Amino acid sequence: MWSELNMVPQSRTQVDEPRVLVIEDEVLIRIAIAEHLRAAGLSVIETVNADEAWSYLKSGGQVDLIFSDIAMPGTMDGLALAKRVKEKFPEIPIVLTSGNAQYALDNLIARFLPKPYSFDDAVKFVLATLELDQFNTP
Amino acid sequence: MDDDACVLIVEADVLVRSALANYLRDCGYRVLEAADGSEAREILLEPAAAVDVVLANVKAPKDSGFLLAVWVRANCPHVEVELVGSVETATHKASEICADGPEPSTPLRS
Numbered sequence: 001m002w003s004e005l006n007m008v009p010q011s012r013t014q015v016d017e018p019r020v021l022v023i024e025d026e027v028l029i030r031i032a033i034a035e036h037l038r039a040a041g042l043s044v045i046e047t048v049n050a051d052e053a054w055s056y057l058k059s060g061g062q063v064d065l066i067f068s069d070i071a072m073p074g075t076m077d078g079l080a081l082a083k084r085v086k087e088k089f090p091e092i093p094i095v096l097t098s099g100n101a102q103y104a105l106d107n108l109i110a111r112f113l114p115k116p117y118s119f120d121d122a123v124k125f126v127l128a129t130l131e132l133d134q135f136n137t138p
Numbered sequence: 139m140d141d142d143a144c145v146l147i148v149e150a151d152v153l154v155r156s157a158l159a160n161y162l163r164d165c166g167y168r169v170l171e172a173a174d175g176s177e178a179r180e181i182l183l184e185p186a187a188a189v190d191v192v193l194a195n196v197k198a199p200k201d202s203g204f205l206l207a208v209w210v211r212a213n214c215p216h217v218e219v220e221l222v223g224s225v226e227t228a229t230h231k232a233s234e235i236c237a238d239g240p241e242p243s244t245p246l247r248s
Contacts, residue, residue: 027177028184031170045156048173052152059153 018130019043021061023053023068023078033067036119037126049074050081057085063092065130067122070098082110093133095126141240144168144187148178148194148206154225158193158232165236175201175209182214192219193231 020042024030027048034044045063047053051074053066066085070078082094086109094110097117113125145167149155152173159169170187172178175198181187192210196203207219220235222228 027172027180031181031187043160045152046159046171047152048177052173056152056156061153061156 017041017043018064019045019062020126021045021047021053021056021063021066021068023047023050023066023072023081025049025069025072032119033122036123037067040123040127042126050076050078054081054084057089065126065133066092066094067126068094068096070096070100079109093129095129097122141166142168142188143240144170144189144191145235146170146172146178146181146187146189146192148172148175148192148198148203149228150174150195150199154195154228158228161229161232162236162239166240167235174199175203175206178206179209179213182210182217189214189217191235192217193228193235194219194221195228196221196223 020037022030022034022037022044024033025048030046030048034046037044045056045061047056049072050068053068054076057063066082068078068081072078076084078096078098082096085092085094095113096110097113097115099115111125111129113122117125145162147155147158147162147169149158150173155171155173159171162169170181170189172181178192178194182189182192192206194203194206198206203221207221210217210219220231222231
């Protein structure tokens with residue numbers, strides 16, 4: 001890895017489209033949902049797990065929405081990431097996905113999309129969340 | 139390169155990976171991202187991925203870019219592999235790929 005790298009993400013002022021941070025450890029699912037979101041006109045950052053996503057956010061990477069799986073390898077899962085994001089970046093809306101719907105009942109810190117989801121439904125869910133967030137922003 | 143030319147970036151550092159991916163997308167490429175060689179092989183085995191070029195860090199975790207290149211040569215001989223070992227060589231190689239690529243669908247960002 002190029003850990004000595006001092007590269008920063010491009011400024012949000014350079015892009016017009018909303019940026020979604022996708023966190024999914026299943027690579028083919030990640031690619032598919034990312035491509036569908038891009039086809040819907042969104043900018044997408046792909047990360048493999050919550051640790052990588054947190055690294056991106058801490059580095060100053062700005063996103064308009066986080067779309068994350070819950071069960072993932074690494075030091076934290078999607079729920080732990082969502083709690084950290086709510087503390088440090090409360091303005092970022094979060095969509096969590098999981099095959100275990102109990103998460104939806106137990107955790108109200110994020111919007112919830114049960115798995116399995118169709119990619120079209122996921123895109124609609126993300127777009128609706130972005131629109132809701134826009135209306136909720138003063 | 140045709141209009142659907144695809145570059146697979148294999149890089150563990152999310153900041154480097156996303157910067158290279160965004161750059162090549164702006165160049166008009168379809169870009170897929172893998173964090174390591176294992177993910178890269180899974181993508182390459184997916185027919186719908188239709189990867190044309192692999193741009194891989196030689197220091198990719200789990201298995202090196204060199205091992206990935208050997209695997210690609212044996213299993214996907216039509217796929218070109220570009221190994222890079224630093225940010226400088228990666229950006230230089232990306233700019234070469236960009237110059238050889240399809241017409242950008244949107245103007246390049248400054």
